[in-house]
Amino acid sequence: MNNLSVVIAGVGGQGTVLLSRLIGNAALTSGQDVRGAETIGMAQRGGSVVSHVRIGADTHSPLTPSHKADLLLAFEPGEAVRAFHLLADNAAVVALDRAVKPSVPQPFGEYDGASALAFLKENVSRLYIIEQEKLFRQISPKAANVALFGAAVGLGLLPLSIEQAKLAVRERVPEKFLSINLNALDVGANYFAEVTP
């Protein structure tokens, strides 16, 4: 298959690292080469964090170059927009709709995510917005990352079956958190059930 570059954007503490490893592990198990990069360090304390997962044998850079990402998984609308420059023209975006408000005063006035969402709706044709409130009624907020994984697999945006995704979750997630994460995977995978990808 062709190369596939996935970018994951969020705020430090939201679980981007696990999400990228789930995708990477599942792709590796299905016989693909994988490379990528994480944001680890200071930014994990509430800063903007980006993970890159690049599937396929002929990628070189661990970071996705601009206009080369095929899929963006975003935990938050503003962070999705921040990563927008990485997206290829026909890229798909799956994003949670609720803004994570910064705890420091903002120079542009209060940030609520509305203008970021509007920008995404205007500029991304394959946009899949997850209503966080609706999602969190069915899953633990701590498993939002796995729900995003599920949504991407359910929409057919990753070259993986739901079984392969489950296997990756089982491999990577500690026993005591397994059931909430498997549930999140299912809820995510079915979230867009009525949408045809």
Place this chain on the structure above:
Amino acid sequence: MKQLLMGNEAIALGAVRAGVSVVTGYPGTPSSEILETVAKRCREVYAEWSVNEKSALETAAGAAMSGARVMVTMKQVGLNVASDPLMSLNYTGIVGGMVIVAADDPGPVSSQTEQDTRRFGKFAKLAVFDPSSPEEAYLMIADAFDLSEKIKRPVLFRPTTRVCHGYASVELLPPLDVKRDTRFQRNSRFVIFPKLAYESHVVIEKTLKELSTADYPRNTLEGAGTLGIATGGVSHAYVSEALGGQLNCKLLKVSAYPFPVGVAERFLEGLTDVLVIEELDPVIEEELLLLSAEKKINVNIHGKRSGEVKNAGEFAPSEIAVIVNKFLGKDTAEATAQAPSNLPIRPPVLCAGCPHRGSFLAVKEACKGINAVFCGDIGCYTLGNAKPLDMVDTCLCMGAGITMAAGIKRADESKTTFAFVGDSTFFHTGISGIINAVYNNADEIIVILDNSATAMTGGQPHPGLGLVANGSPTAKISIENIVQAIGVQHIVKANAFDLDEAVSAVKSVLDKQGVRVIIFSGECIAVSKRRGKCVIDNDKCVNCGLCVTKLGCPALTLSGKTPTLDETLCNGCGLCAYVCGKGAIACE
């Protein structure tokens, strides 16, 4: 079989494959996961978190003199701390292979400086290996051990952040057959003296010269033409990505130093122009300039010195693509829609429920109306500089806050000086500062923030916790006993989560003289379980906003004037309940 490995895991497993038996280090982003991987995954190998990089390097030096293969891990600024033993160790030499991994941090992403360890290698007269990917790092570290053992001197291995925290599917190989006879045997060269230093220097220069002309298969030359690109490290990946599988120029990849003049000369032959792409310092660029002058090769060299490549900060792959395409006379596709610039600004902040927030607030409250200076140090608590806490006036390097606070007072009598130091930093280089302060009758208040972890780098243990790197128990060293033994007269302790107690602790030492120590205890949220949860009672809340504007807790934000408490982030530390004068926040 392939495994998905982070670069740091690849380095660790590569070293174990190469027969390393002693690994020492001090945590520092982006290097920390190397030693953690050895401690967790390879329990047959001895791995220790030393108290600082100097101790780590010296411990490893002893083992290497006894014939063991050893590895020392640290971040680039850690190498500054370890440089004293390292400089001399190159002169005494070792027996077993010794690899010092010093991880550089272009950006910097999480560091105080953008120093280039390749440059340090040249200064210290050491060979340096520069891996370009996790896969290469896995294999290359074995080369580093082999070379070190062959020349009987330590060598440097310097991955950068995108190699350390990059990851890749790596083919794991069977262990190399490295039989070690580890016995310390006396040898006069282990005792450094001026005469020995001179003799060693002669040998070192000879060895470096030989290495610079030897062929190392990972220094590669490909392609043909009159244009050439020279690169190394992760920049090689960016250049390859930009070339997209079409090599219509010459491409030199430098993977190890001393600079390989043989392959570089073959590279320069027939070129009119060279583009050098390397992060941090123009090391390859300057070597090519020297070589072209020496060999009288007439070639234009483009890079940092010519201003065509930026000389600070990290590269983005797209920015390298633009430079490479321009050099090769190709176009770069332009961006389409422009993303809005009014995106939220997110500086890193202390976690919701961080004990340091209480400590900073207590000192701030107690110091109202006092002309005080707050010296910070390296760790999560550097983030106390963020508004609204705004409690860090200086931050220099590990352990510097205590000594700087004393110095400020010498020059400006009018100030009350505070030094904040974390528990791990206290053990690293803080203790000597306190001894210096007591010995020289300094006048300052030292605030030790004991959060039971080396938190910024991921919660590694330290001497105050009673645990070693692999989690086994050991003696617990008491911070309080040390401070007492040094002779500090005024020592108070308080719970960082109890604001009243913490404020009175600060007040109780404010009017005293000399060196005073406050120990604030409170566990990092990564160490202790959730304490509970807090909720805002909207009937009692008067929308004064104090809980938000005083604390800067990420779980508390304002929507208009109304405070919102994000229950998924809150750890129930109760600090906001203290701050709220209306009793509108209830914690359970």
